[in-house]
Amino acid sequence: MLFATPIFSNALTSKVWFCSKTVKVTAFQQSEVHGSITDVNGIPLAGVSIMVKGTQKGTTSDFDGNYSLLADNNGVLVYSFISFKTREIPVYGSNEINVVLETDITTLDTVEINAGYYTVKEKERTGNISRITAKDIEKQPVSNPLAAMQGRIPGVYIQQQSGVPGGSFNIQVRGRNSIASGNEPLYIVNGVPINTEVITSNIGKSITGGGNPLSGIDLNDVESIEVLKDADATAIYGSRGANGVILITTKKGHVGMTRFDLDIQTGMGSVANKLELLNSQQYVMMREEAFANDGISPTTANARDLLLWDPNRYTDWQGELIGGTAYLTNLQGAVSGGSELTSFRIGGGLREETTVFPGNFNYQKASGHVNLNHYSEDKRFQVRFLGNYVSEVNGLPSQDLTSFIFLPPVTPKVFDDNGDLNWGPEGGTFENPYAYLLTNYVAKTKTFISNMLLSYVLLKGLEIKVGTGYTTADAQEVRTTPSDAINPAYLTFLKPESNFYDNHTKSWILEPQIDYKLNVGKHVFNALIGATFQQNTVEGQYTYATDFASDLLLEDVSSANTTRVSANYTDYKYQAVFGRLNYTYGDRYIVNLTGRRDGSSRFGPGNRFANFGAIGTAWIFSNEPFLKEGILSLGKLRASYGTTGNDQIGDYRYLDTYTATDYPYQGITGLHPTRLFNPVYGWETNKKLEAAIDLGFIKNRIQFSASWYRNRSSNQLVGYPLPSSTGFSSIQNNLAAKVENTGIELELNTINIDTDNFKWTISANISFPNNELLEYPDLENSSYAQIYEVGKSLGLERSFHFMDVNPQTGVYMFGDVDSDGAIGYPNDLQSLISLDPDFYGGIGNTFSYKGFQLVMFLQFVKQLGYDPLFSSGTAPGRTGNQPIEVLNRWQQVGDNTSIQQFTQSTASDAYTEYANSYYYGDNRFTDASFVRLKTVSLTYQVPKGILGNLSPEIYVQGQNLLTITSYKGLDPEYSGSLSLPPLRMVTAGLRLTF
Template identity: 50%
Template sequence: MKIFSFYKGRILPWYTFVSVIYLCCYTTRANPTLLKLPNQQQQITGTITDGVIPLAGVTIKVKGTTTSVVSDFDGKYAITANTTDILIFSYLGYKTLDISIGNRKIIDVKMLDNTTSLQEVTVNAGYYSVKNSERTGSIAKITSKDIEKQPVTNILATMQGRMAGVEIIQDGGTAGGAFQIKIRGQNSLRTDGNSPLYIIDGVPYSSETIGSTETSTITASQTSPLNSINPADIESIEVLKDADATAIYGSRGANGVVLITTKKGKAGKTTVTITASSGIGKVTKMLDLMNTTQYLEMRRQAFVNDGITVYPNSAYDINGAWDQNRYTDWQKELIGGTAQINNTQLGIAGGSSSTQYLLSGNYRTETTVFPGNFGYNKGAVHFSMNHVSDDKKFKLTFSGGYTSQKNNQPSTDLTGISRSLAPNAPALYDIDGNLNWENNTFENPLASLISKGVIKTNDLLANAVLSYEIIPGLEFKTNLGFTDLKNNEVRTMPSTMYNPAYGIGSSESILLTNTTLRQSWIIEPQLRWNRTFTNGKMDILIGATAQQQKNNRLYQMGYGFASNSLINDLSSANSVFTFTSDETVYRYQAFFGRINYNWQKRFIVNLTGRRDGSSRFGPGKQFAVFGAVGAAWLFSNEKFLKENNSILSFGKLRTSYGTTGNDQIGDYQFLNTYTSAGTPYQGTIGLNPVRLFNPDFGWEINKKFEAALETGFFQDRVFLTTAWYLNRSSNQLVGIPLPGTTGFSSVNANLDATVENTGIELTLRTLNIDHKNFDWTSNFNISASKNKLISFPGLEASTYANNYVIGSSLNITKVFHYTGLNTQTGIYEFEDVNGDGLITADKDRKTVADLTPQYFGGIQNQFRFKNLQLDFLFQFVKQKNYDYIANVPAGAFYNQTAAMTNSWQQSGDNTPYQQSTTGTNGEAVTSFYNYRSSDAAIVDGSYIRLKNISLSYDLPLKMDKNLKCRLFFQGQNLMTFTSYKGGDPEFKYAGYLPPLKMYTVGVQLTF
C-alpha cells in the first residue's frame, strides 16, 4: 500500500512526506521555540555540582516568574515548570546559567567559577568581613585555588609574586627553611621589628624565630614557626596593608596583617578527597667554576707573581701530593643530589544545612640534595565544625590543628665547600669504602655530615567562635584561641667527625640542645549592631582583647662522653653548661571599635580605633591609642554613569589615613636584667647585669596614608586597581650608644628618627576569553616602592654612622668606589675620598649602594579547555645584588669562578681581574678585600622566574558520577631569566644552599 500527499495538485510519494515531518521534528528539537507547544507543566529534577562536590544553596528560578527553589545539601533540586520555560541557576561566586527546559525532565548542572564577580567577593578584614566593592581599605587576597597548585611547605612561598606591595624572599633551599616578608617596605630601624602580624582563624600566631643559630638547621636563618601551618588546610590568605585595614589591630598591625583562614566544611553529602603526589627537587643554578687545568694554571701563576719558586709542603694541590690530572665537579658531588618529595592529603567533609564538618590529615616527606640520609617529615591534622541553631540565632565555629615535624639535616652546609674545594682534590672514599683522608692532606667534607642537627616541633592551635543574635541586627560574639608550640633542637658533634690521625676521642664529643616552649591564649568579646535605613546602612562593632604569651627557653651544652653512642644523652656528659634558661611573659590588652556607614551604596565612611596596652613598656608608657579613617566613593553608582554606560561597570575612589604602633622590642627591655655569671666564686654563682633600666621608652608610631582608584570595564572583564601610599614611622626604638665607662654599649630608648616608605601598586585582572569550553584569565601586579631615612639626630656621631645615610634607604651599604685596575701593577684601585693617600674604611668607604628592589611583581595566566587546566606564574624583580666573589683572593688554595682565568699576569695587561696571589702579597690581598667591599661587587641582580606552573586534567569517568579523578603536574622555581652570574639572583647568602626547583606529579580522587 502506498501513501500519497497533495501539493499544488501534484501527488508526492510517501517518503517525501515523511522526510518533511522528520526535518520539522529535528529542527524543533534543536530549537524548541520554533514549535509552539502548549504549556505542559512537569517536574524538573537534577543535581548541581562545581564539577567535584555537590553545591547546596543554589537558587533555581523559573525565568519571568516568582517560582524558585534552593538545592539541598546533596546538591539536588526539584522544580515544576513548563516545557517552554527557562531555568536560571545562580550562586554567589559562580556564573549564572540560563538553561532551556524543552522535553527534559532531568537537568544536571555544573556551575563554573565567576571570575568576573570581583565586586561581590567577600574579603576577610579580620574582625569583620566586607564585600570587595564596599571595602575602604587595601586588602590583597589569594585563595586555596592558588595555594593548592604549589608544591611548597611554607605559606609565605604561596604568596610570592601574587600580591602587590608584598615582598617575599626565600632564605634557602633546605627543607623547613624560613622566608623574609616585607609589606610595603621596612618601617623600623631594627631588623627584627618589621614582621607583620599573623592571625589564623582569629588567633594571633607568633612568627618570632624559635631555637638558636647554634642548634638550628643549616639554613641561612633560624627555624620559622610558620612551617607548622599546612598550606593544604588554607582556604584563603588576606594581607591588610593600609591604615584603614590595619588600625583595628593597633600596635600589632604596624607592619601589616596576614589573615589566614583555614578550610571549613560545607553543606552537602559526605565527600572524601585523597590527594597523593611525588616529586623531585634540584638546585636552581650552579656556579661556573674553574676546572683542574684552569685552577692549576691560576695557582702556578700566583706563585710566579709572588716570586715563590718552590712549592711549600702544604700546597698539596700543586706540589704533587694530589693527582694533578684528577677532576671532580664538587658542586655536583656535594649539592647536586636529587631531593625526593612525597605528599599525601586525606580530607572528609560534609554536613547538613545546620552543621558542617571537615577532617583532614596530611603527611609529607622530603629528602635533601646533600649526600647522606637526611630528610624532613611533617604530619598535620586539621578539624573544623560549624553549627547554627534552627532559629539561626546561635552560631558556633570550632577549628583546630596539630602539626608534628622532624627535620634531620647536616650541621654544615656543603654549598660553600663545594664552591671552594680544589677540583683535583682526592676521592671522598678510599678503596675500602671508608672516608679518605689522603695521608692527612685532605679534610674530607663528608666528615662534617657526621655532625647532625635534628629539630622536632609539635604545634597545636585551637579556636572557637560563639555568637548569638540578641535581637535582629544586634549580635554578641566571643573569639577564643589557644596555641601551644614545643620545639626541641639537638646538634651532635661526635669525635668521629675528625681525622683519626688527630687522636680525638669521645671525651671531646659535644652535644648542644635547645628547647623552646611557647604558649598563648586570647579572649575577644565583641558586640556588633547593624541596621539598614532608607538611604543607607550602618554597622557598629565594639570589642576587647586580652592576650598572653609565655616563652620558656633552655640552651645547654654537654661536653665529654664515655662513648659516642651516648652522645644524645645529656646526663652522660662529663660537663654540662647552661647558656640560657629563662621564661618571658608578654601580656596585651586592648579595646577596639569600628563604625561604618554606607550611604546609598555610593559614599562609605569607615572609622576604626584601638587603645592598646603592652607589658613591654614601663609604667606610664604601656598604653597608646591608634585609629584610622577610610572613605570611598562608588562613582559608578551615580546616575549619570549608570545610564547609557556600556564600558565602565565599576568605579571606586578610596582613601585612608591613620596611625598604628609597634611594640616588637622584646620582653623586659625596659628593666634592669641580669644573667648568671656561669663560673662559681667560693661556691656561689654570681649575676652579671646585661641591660640598664629605662622606663621612658614607648611605642613606635607608624602613620599611613593611601589613595587608590578601582575600576572595572566591560562587566568587570577588565579590572584595574591603582594605589599610592605614604607611610612614616617615627619614635624609633633602637639602642642608644653609651660611653664605655658605663659598662654597657647601649641602652634601649626612643630615637627621634623617621623612616618613610612611599610606593605605587598596580593590579590588573583581565578575562580574555570566556567560553563554555575555554576560559583565559590573566592577573598582573607590580609594585614600585622607595624607602628613605628622613631624619636621625646625631647620626654621624653614632654607631649607626656606617649603616645609614639621611635621605637614603635603610637597605643600603657603604662601599669603596672602584676606579679600575692599574695595568702596570695589576692591583685594584679605589677612590681616595679624603686624599690622604690611603684607602681606609672609615675615611673612604663613602659610596652608597641601594639594595632596595626598584620594582617587583608577577603575571599569572589561567587557561581552561574543557577538563584541562593550565596555570603559570612569572615572578619578576628589578634589583641589585652582591656578585659571588670567593672569600680569599684568586691564587690561594681555593677554587674560583671560571671568569677569574682572565686575570692580570704582566705589565700592560688590561684585564677585569687583578693578579693572582698565594696570600703573601699584602697589597694584593688588601686590594682584594677592598674590592669585595666596593661597588664593583654590586651588580644587576634582576630576574624573571617561572615561579609556578600547574597542569591538571579531570578524567571524564562515566562509570560512577560520584567519583572524580584529577591528574596534575606542578612545578616551582622552574626557569630563571637573568644576567646575574653569581648563582641564584633571589638568594642573598652565597655560602648557603639556594632555593630548589621542584617537579611533582599527583592524583586527586573525590568520592
C-alpha cells in the first residue's frame, strides 16, 4: 500500500504530516513509530498522551515534543492533550508521524476542576466554582495570590489595603455573612488548611496593616486557584466553608526528559497619583484667615508655623515621603521531569522589593518547593509529597509614612547643618517624620507547608486514600527606638525602647478517605466518605523593654532595666466526618449530595458538634437528542441548596480567662479576669441557595454563565456588649439576628478569532451584590441600635444629613431630626450610607499573533468612599496641609459653597461642625468608583531554531498603569485610608526552558 505526503485537514482542524516514503503494510506486524508534536506556532508540546487505540499501550511526548512507541501496522494512534483537539491517526505502517495540534475550543469535556476532596469535569460540575490558572497569574508582577485574583473572579471582592510588600487585603466571597465573627474564607494549599490568624503582632500593623496569610505563597509555583462559593461546592467543608473556600494547587512534575525552567524579572514601581495640596503661600493665607475668622492673634504657642518657621520655605511631603521608586528583582527556577511512574518538580526563588519611602528598606522572600509523585508498576498504588518553604525578611519602616503627607509645607528642614534630625526652632516644634526612619523594624517569618497523599486501588473503581499535612509558621519581630528618634521635647518622659514579639504556629491534619465509582449502563455513581482530624497550636510572647544603658544594646532584651512580658497560648482541635454521593444519568442529569458533621473545640461541651450538608443538581439539556444539532454546544441548568457553618470566633471564648497584672504588688504578680464564661453558645449557620445557567455556542467559542444566589446567616456569633459596671466590655453569645447576601454574577468568555497565526479572546465578569440585615430582635433597645438597621447593609454608615454651608455664618448645617435646635449624637443621625460596592468585575482581552501575545485586563468597581477633603483629620485652618479644594471655602456673608470657613480653634462653632462632619456627616462620602488598567502584558516567544534548541520567552508587564476615576484622593480602592496605595509597577523579564 502506498501513501505520500501531505495530508491536510481544513483550517479549523489539526494538520498531520506523514513521512514521504513507500511502506509495505503487513497485518499484525509491529513497528516503532516516532515523531514530534507541536502546536500551530511550532512550539513543542510536552506531556501529550499517545495511546494505541483499543489497548493499554501508550506513551507521552517528552520536553521537546518527541515520542516513540511500538504499534501494529494497522493500528490507530490517539493523540490527546488538555486544551487541544484529540486526533486519531492510522499508522498504516509508517515509522514517522509528526503531528500539529490545534487549540480545542470545546475543552469543557476535558478540563478538570479542583473541588477540594475530588475533581470534576467543568461540564459536569453542579457547584459554583471559579478558576484562574498559571497563565493568568504569570502575566502579573504581583507577589500575593489575592492580588492576582482581583477583578477576575465573579462574586469575589478583593480590596488591597496597603501598597507595601506583605501588606494586607480585605476579601469577601459573596459578601459579609457575620456581624462580628470572622468573614475570612478558608484557604487550602494542596489540601492543607492555612491558619488565617495573622501571625504578626501590633508591632507591625502600623506598616503592613496586619499582613495576609497568603503572602508566603510563591506565585511562580501556583498551577491554579479555585474559589468554591455555593453550598454544593462548600458544604463538604462544613463549618469552615461558610465564607467560601480558596483552593491553591501548585505545579507538578511532567513526564518526559528532565528540563530546567528559569524566570528572571526586574522592574520598578511608584505611587501613581498625588493629591493636589496647598503650596506655602496658600497655606500661610489659610492659617492667617483662620485666625482672623476666630478673632484670635497668632502666638508662638498656637502659630509656630507662622511665627517660628520660614513662611517662604516649601516642602512637598508627598514627594519626600512616598515619591521614591521601588525596585523589584525576582529570580525563580525549577527542575522537573520523570517517567510515567515517577515524576518530580523541585524549585525555588528569590524575590526582593524595595519601597518608595526614603531610606534603604526592603522586603526579601526566599522560597523552595518540591513535588514528588510515584505510581507502582500496576498503577494501583500512588504516593505524592508536596512541600513548600518560604522565608520572609521584612525590613520596612516601623510606620507607613503616607500618614505624614499632610504636614505643613512650611516645615523646617529635615536635617540641620550637622546632619542630625531637625526638630524645629526653640526645640520640639516640628514632628519630624524622618524619626521613623531611625527606628529599626525587622520582621522575620518562616512558613513550611507539607502534604503527603497515599492512595491504593483495592478493586476496580474502589480507592482508599490517606492525606496528611503539617504546617509551621514562625514570626519574629523586633522594633527599636533609639534616642535620636525621640523629639527632644519629650525626652523627660520618653526613653529609648524596644519591642520584641515571637509567634509560633503549628498544625497537623489527617484525612482518611474511601472513593468508589460504579458505571452501570447510562448510570454513573461516585461515592466518597472520609474523616478529618486537625489541630492548631499557637504560642506567642510579647516583650516591652526600656531603660537601656546605651542605644547600642537595644536589641538585647537582657540589657534593659525595665521589661514587661505577656504571653499567649491557644490549642484548637477540629474533627469531622464527611461524605459525597454523585449520580449521573446519560451525561444529562446530575445529582450531587454532600454532608459533613463537624466538631470544634471553640464551643462548650454539648455544643461542639453540628451537621451541614447540601444538594446540587444539574441538567445538561444540550445533550438531549433533540438539541444535538445547532449552534448550542452547551446548555446546563444548575441549582443547589445547603448549609454551612462558622466557628471563627477565637479560642476559649466559652471559658473564664485570666491574665497576669502588669505591675506586681509587694513583689507578687497577681491575676485579673479578662473574659466572662458562656458555655451555651453554638454554631453560626449559613443557608445557601443558588440557581444558575451555563451556555456555550458555536462549539463553545462563546461561553456565558449567569448565577443568582441567596445566603442567609443566622444564630450570629457576637461579642455582645455589656455595661461597664460589669467590669467587662462584652460576652460571647449567639444573637437571634439574620443576615442575607443576595446577588447576580455574570461571566462571558469568547473566542472571537482563532486562526493559525492570530487569536483574540475576551474574558469578562460582573457581580451585583446586596447585603441586608433581615432580622434583629429588639434592635432599638440594644447596644447596636446606632450601628445597624433592619433592611440595610451591615456596611451601613449612619450620618448627619448635610444641608449646606450657612451663607450667613459660614458654618456647616445638618438636618435637625429632633428639632431641639442642636445637632447631637445619636438623635440627629438620619442619613444611611452604604459603603458596599454596587457592582464590580473585570474584562480582559488577549491577542496572539505568531510568537507575540498581548494581554490587557481592566478592573472596575462602582462604590462610595471617603472624601479626601477629610483625609487630613484636621479642620481647614488648623495646623496641617489641605487639598486645594478648600480654597472654595466660605469667606463672607452671602457666599454659596459646600466648604465652610477656615478655623484654627477647637472652641469655635466652625470646628464643632467640622468635627460633626468628619465623624458623622454624609458630606464626608463621595463617589470612589474607578476603572483601572490592572494588567498589561506583552510576551514574545522566540521561535525554536533561532537560538538553537532554546525558545526563550521575553516579556514586559505593567500593573495599575492607569486609573480612571472622579475620586480626588490618592487611590479610590481603599479610600479614606492614609496607607500607601497600590503601586504602579512596570517589569521586564525572561523565561527560559532548557
